[in-house]
Amino acid sequence: MPEMIFHVRWPDGQESDCYSPSLVIREHFTPGQDYPVRDFLEKADTALTDASERVRARYGFACSRALGQLQAIRQVGAPFLTRPDALVRVLSFKF
Structure with a gap:
């Protein structure tokens, strides 16, 4: 199963490499695109949950690394939810 890294810049200028065990991220995000934080978190939730389920379908267990990445994204994004801009x-x- 091909894995990938998607590199993001948060509203405070910090950058993160985010892991996905599947290329499904390409269905939810576009490089160079800006997303309101709430939309980004919702899309990340859908994409990484889908990616984990693809691992489950193939190997019989969820991808704990994808779910851990989702938790990290939620933690970093949470403080920005009060800023609508x-x-x-x-x-x-990166593949």
Whole structure:
């Protein structure tokens, strides 16, 4: 199963490499695109849950690394939810 990293910039300028065990991220995000924080978190939830379920379908167990990445994304994004103008930029995909 191909895995990928999606590189993002948070509203405070910090950057993160985020892991996905599946290329499904490409169905939810576009490199160079800005997303309001709430939208980014919702899309990340859907994408990483889908990715984990693809692992479950193939190997019989969920991907704990994808679910851990989702938890990390939620933690980093939570403080920005009160700022309606805050954006997350998806910078790139690495395969």
